[in-house]
Amino acid sequence: xxxxxxxxxxxxxxxxxxxxxxxxxxxxxxxxxxxxxxxxxxxxxxxxxxxxxxxxxxxxxxxxxxxxxxxxxxxxxxxxxxxxxxxxxxxxxxxxxxxxxxxxxxxxxxxxxxxxxxxxxxxxxxxxxxxxxxxxxxxxxxxxxxxxxxxxxxxxxxxxxxxxxxxxxxxxxxxxxxxxxxxxxxxxxxxxxxxxxxxxxxxxxxxxxxxxxxxxxxxxxxxxxxxxxxxxxxxxxxxxxxxxxxxxxxxxxxxxxxxxxxxxxxxxxxxxxxxxxxxxxxx
Amino acid sequence: xxxxxxxxxxxxxxxxxxxxxxxxxxxxxxxxxxxxxxxxxxxxxxxxxxxxxxxxxxxxxxxxxxxxxxxxxxxxxxxxxxxxxxxxxxxxxxxxxxxxxxxxxxxxxxxxxxxxxxxxxxxxxxxxxxxxxxxxxxxxxxxxxxxxxxxxxxxxxxxxxxxxxxxxxxxxxxxxxxxxxxxxxxxxxxxxxxxxxxxxxxxxxxxxxxxxxxxxxxxxxxxxxxxxxxxxxxxxxxxxxxxxxxxxxxxxxxxxxxxxxxxxxxxxxxxxxxxxxxxxxxxxxxxxxxxxxxxxxxxxxxxxxxxxxxxxxxxxxxxxxxxxxxxxxxxxxxxxxxxxxxxxxxxxxxxxxxxxxxxxxxxxxxxxxxxxxxxxxxxxxxxxxxxxxxxxxxxxxxxxxxxxxxxxxxxxxxxxxxxxxxxxxxxxxxxxxxxxxxxxxxxxxxxxxxxx
Ligand SMILES: Nc1ncnc2c1ncn2[C@@H]1O[C@H](COP(=O)(O)OP(=O)(O)OP(=O)(O)O)[C@@H](O)[C@H]1O
Ligand SMILES: [Mg+2]
Numbered sequence: 001x002x003x004x005x006x007x008x009x010x011x012x013x014x015x016x017x018x019x020x021x022x023x024x025x026x027x028x029x030x031x032x033x034x035x036x037x038x039x040x041x042x043x044x045x046x047x048x049x050x051x052x053x054x055x056x057x058x059x060x061x062x063x064x065x066x067x068x069x070x071x072x073x074x075x076x077x078x079x080x081x082x083x084x085x086x087x088x089x090x091x092x093x094x095x096x097x098x099x100x101x102x103x104x105x106x107x108x109x110x111x112x113x114x115x116x117x118x119x120x121x122x123x124x125x126x127x128x129x130x131x132x133x134x135x136x137x138x139x140x141x142x143x144x145x146x147x148x149x150x151x152x153x154x155x156x157x158x159x160x161x162x163x164x165x166x167x168x169x170x171x172x173x174x175x176x177x178x179x180x181x182x183x184x185x186x187x188x189x190x191x192x193x194x195x196x197x198x199x200x201x202x203x204x205x206x207x208x209x210x211x212x213x214x215x216x217x218x219x220x221x222x223x224x225x226x227x228x229x230x231x232x233x234x235x236x237x238x239x240x241x242x243x244x245x246x247x248x249x250x251x252x253x254x255x256x257x258x259x260x261x262x263x264x265x266x267x268x269x270x271x272x273x274x275x276x277x278x279x280x281x282x283x
Numbered sequence: 284x285x286x287x288x289x290x291x292x293x294x295x296x297x298x299x300x301x302x303x304x305x306x307x308x309x310x311x312x313x314x315x316x317x318x319x320x321x322x323x324x325x326x327x328x329x330x331x332x333x334x335x336x337x338x339x340x341x342x343x344x345x346x347x348x349x350x351x352x353x354x355x356x357x358x359x360x361x362x363x364x365x366x367x368x369x370x371x372x373x374x375x376x377x378x379x380x381x382x383x384x385x386x387x388x389x390x391x392x393x394x395x396x397x398x399x400x401x402x403x404x405x406x407x408x409x410x411x412x413x414x415x416x417x418x419x420x421x422x423x424x425x426x427x428x429x430x431x432x433x434x435x436x437x438x439x440x441x442x443x444x445x446x447x448x449x450x451x452x453x454x455x456x457x458x459x460x461x462x463x464x465x466x467x468x469x470x471x472x473x474x475x476x477x478x479x480x481x482x483x484x485x486x487x488x489x490x491x492x493x494x495x496x497x498x499x500x501x502x503x504x505x506x507x508x509x510x511x512x513x514x515x516x517x518x519x520x521x522x523x524x525x526x527x528x529x530x531x532x533x534x535x536x537x538x539x540x541x542x543x544x545x546x547x548x549x550x551x552x553x554x555x556x557x558x559x560x561x562x563x564x565x566x567x568x569x570x571x572x573x574x575x576x577x578x579x580x581x582x583x584x585x586x587x588x589x590x591x592x593x594x595x596x597x598x599x600x601x602x603x604x605x606x607x608x609x610x611x612x613x614x615x616x617x618x619x620x621x622x623x624x625x626x627x628x629x630x631x632x633x634x635x636x637x638x639x640x641x642x643x644x645x646x647x648x649x650x651x652x653x654x655x656x657x658x659x660x661x662x663x664x665x666x667x668x669x670x671x672x673x674x675x676x677x678x679x680x681x682x683x684x685x686x687x688x689x690x691x692x693x694x695x696x697x698x699x700x701x702x703x704x705x706x707x708x709x710x711x712x713x714x715x716x717x718x719x720x721x722x723x724x725x726x727x728x729x730x731x732x733x734x735x
Contacts, residue, residue: 107654127732128658147649148564150571155554155563162560163657191571207655257550 053080054214054247055104058203060113062099062270063280066184073099074110075270081215086238091267097251100267104249105138106130135164137245139208139216141237143223146204147192153179154188154237157207164211171210176204182236198229205237215243218250222257234260239269302408304636304643305379308372309412310419313456314405315365315625317420317444318427319358320452322621325441326354329434344660346611350432353615356528357622363536364585364626369456370463370634371578372412375468375640376405402464409460413453430617487547487573495541495680499687502530531688535588538684539581545676547573553672561661565668579641579670580677580725582633583712586626587681588688588691590708627711634719638670642723646730662727668722674716678709 028088062074073096081087081104089097102108104115106122115122117137122130140146147156154175161171178278182202192200201221208216218237222230235249241248250261258264259278267273330347380448384397424442443638444452506527513523569576642649649662 056430105654131653131656131658134654138656142651142657146655148567148648150567151564155567159560159563160360160655160657162563163661168558168563211656 009196018025025203050192052083052245054083054117055079055081056116057104058114058116060098060100060103060110060115060277062103062108062110064099073270074103074113077113077270077272079104079265079272082213084242084247085263086241086261087250088261088264089251090251090253090255090258090264091273095267096270097267098219099218101251105140105219107218115123119124135160136211137214138187139211139213141201141204141216141221143220147200147207148252149192152189152191153184153195153203155248156192157210160207160211175200175206175210179209180207182240196229198233201225201233202236205233205240209240209246212244213246213249215249216247220251220253223253230254231257298366302379304315304378304406304640305372305405306412306415307632308368308375308458308636309409309460310416311629312365312369312372313413313416313452314419315416315629315725317417317449317452317455318423318442319361319365319441319625320448321420321424321444322427323354324444325359325437326351328441335389346433346614349611350614350618352525352528353618356531357618357646358526359532360535360585360589360622361625363532364629366459368582368629369409371457371458371633371637372536373405373460373463374467375636376460377401377464378640378644380404382634398465401468402461405464406457406461409457410453413456415583416456417449417453430621431613432617433613461526475674485547485571487544488546491544493683495537498530498534499684500665502527502534503687503690505530508543534684534688538584538588538680539577539678542577542584542677542680543573544579544671545680546576546673547566549575549676550672560657561664564665566672568665568669569672575641576669576673577677579634579637580673580716582630582637583674583716584677584681586623586630587677587708587712588684589626590623623708627715630712631715631719634715635722638719638723639726641669641707642666642726642730646733649727650733659728659731662731666727667707670716670720674713678712682709 001099004282032104056077057077058078060074060079061072063070063072065071065217075096077096077100079100089100090276091097103110106115106125109123117133125133134140148159151159154172156172157175157178158168161174162168177189179185182205184202184206187195187199188261192203195203204221208218216237222233222238225233232253237250238248238260248261250257251259262278264276265272267275326347330351375530380401384401387397387400421443424439427442428436428439430436474538509523546569550566550573552565554563554570557566655657
């Protein structure tokens with residue numbers, strides 16, 4: 001891990017087109033394999049030909065509750081996530097975005113369908129093995145309530161590594177470097193209650209990335225922040241993931257945030273309705 | 284007060300355990316208070332009924348007055364811990380409700396309305412719990428008549444409190460719960476967005492340590508000096524016991540003062556050097572809230588110090604020559620075991636209730652840690668560290684306190700049996716905690732795997 005500070009200005013990033021002309025469209029994006037009509041189901045929602053996917057979802061269905069009165073939250077989702085790509089998941093409230101993230105990450109078992117990570121199907125793994133997988137291969141940044149309030153910022157980042165068996169000393173060295181890179185130098189010993197919302201989210205980002213995950217899942221990571229702070233946190237998240245070579249799957253309601261991702265998936269009623277690739281996005 | 288009329292709507296839905304825990308606490312607290320006070324009344328009425336002649340008091344009468352002071356001591360030992368269980372139950376009931384109350388604020392309830400709602404809720408639970416506790420008290424009283432105090436057995440009628448005392452006790456217990464809830468609310472601002480707790484970093488003063496040590500020294504000094512002073516006074520032993528009992532109660536009370544300080548210091552040291560994740564998380568949680576960490580074992584600590592006290596009083600029983608002295612010795616033995624038994628029930632209830640409550644309070648944290656890859660067994664280990672640290676400290680503090688209480692007797696050469704009795708009590712305490720951790724263990728898994 002180098003400890004070069006990340007550029008704090010977006011200028012050095014490949015320009016993602018700013019807000020588009022049509023406010024209804026997802027800005028800075030163009031349809032890929034444009035569906036013939038809205039709601040048409042794409043064969044497999046995957047990016048352009050590239051490296052093998054780190055995560056492959058096929059025919060995912062998930063329903064909450066028993067037969068009578070069950071909610072079908074996912075209704076046949078096919079999705080590939082390639083290494084180090086960034087994917088935004090958008091759609092109206094209740095369309096199944098959080099459910100999709102939880103199923104992809106092995107937090108919820110799908111009712112049917114499969115999720116394959118590194119050649120292994122998640123449902124073939126035991127609960128303990130899935131838990132280990134989440135610790136070693138995935139990182140999480142959720143809206144709130146995820147840092148342990150009693151631990152210092154540094155200890156929060158160190159903890160998952162220690163759970164994985166890394167010594168405290170080694171994990172602390174790595175974690176310090178991450179916190180410094182995310183602009184939190186001098187705040188390592190503060191508890192989450194002594195940090196601003198944006199700073200706390202950056203600690204969460206450091207924690208998600210310190211385990212060198214192959215995929216980072218973020219569910220409305222800036223939902224609790226004001227817009228300016230939220231954008232700078234997302235910038236940091238996207239850059240840190242890119243630096244670390246981790247794929248990013250992020251649920252967001254903000255089109256300008258989605259525009260910073262290489263790919264945007266629009267969901268409706270538990271299905272992928274459309275997907276878009278960013279202009280000039282990485283091939 | 285249209286808001287209060289909506290209370291049942293807002294406050295109804297809640298898990299079974301969450302409602303049951305505070306009620307169990309209130310029931311145990313009131314039931315034990317009634318039983319202890321009823322027993323005290325039984326001794327008092329016997330002592331009052333015994334003939335008060337002109338000449339020197341009869342053996343039976345002097346035994347009774349001595350037993351009466353012992354009963355007072357037992358009451359002094361048990362009542363504070365029963366009452367603290369009641370107030371812990373009130374705080375528990377309140378914390379269960381915090382999220383609901385925040386929701387009430389969000390839909391427009393004022394702070395005063397929310398406060399009234401919260402206190403009313405606690406009062407209702409305290410009332411239900413107290414009534415259940417009284418039923419339990421009535422149910423066990425017949426069994427207590429079988430206890431042998433070296434005299435005519437007590438009747439059920441003697442062991443019950445006078446009729447007027449029951450409504451008084453229920454009202455007092457309920458009001459006490461309401462008052463602790465009110466005080467608890469004062470430290471918590473319930474905003475529409477949730478509960479904003481004072482998040483200042485906790486600091487504990489070393490004065491706590493000094494108070495505890497000073498009281499022990501005072502007790503030892505009193506034990507050395509007082510017997511010479513009271514030697515000439517008739518009934519001197521009763522006075523001696525009473526004075527020492529008060530000092531003893533203060534030492535016991537101060538154990539709860541020094542406890543959080545010791546937990547705070549040790550937890551911070553452990554957190555700084557912890558090599559493993561469980562110890563790190565457990566110790567940090569304790570350092571952030573040492574009072575809560577200590578409260579989880581304070582019932583046990585009370586029990587341990589009471590065990591130490593009984594070890595001390597058993598010194599007075601080594602004189603069974605006459606029939607009367609044998610009777611006295613039997614009474615002290617029975618009374619001692621009874622006190623220890625009641626202390627154990629208090630300790631079991633308070634430990635079980637606080638452990639379960641702690642898991643429920645941490646539900647969201649457990650869930651998010653499990654999502655981020657912490658196995659349920661790692662969560663369990665952190666929880667065990669969180670209880671093992673204060674338990675070990677409790678055993679040390681209680682042991683030192685008891686050693687302080689026993690120091691004066693040690694010099695006079697004393698029974699090995701007494702030490703064995705204390706060690707057995709300590710092992711019993713350990714067993715109780717292990718049991719309460721085991722009983723609440725499945726809950727951790729359930730909470731961690733639940734759909735948040
Ligand atoms: N634990 C649950 N039990 C029952 N139904 C649920 C549960 N969680 C979600 N649902 C239902 O599943 C559907 C999808 O929910 P999900 O949380 O995935 O939506 P979402 O797209 O993340 O919405 P939002 O943007 O509001 O967060 C919704 O209809 C919701 O009501
Ligand atoms: Mg959601």
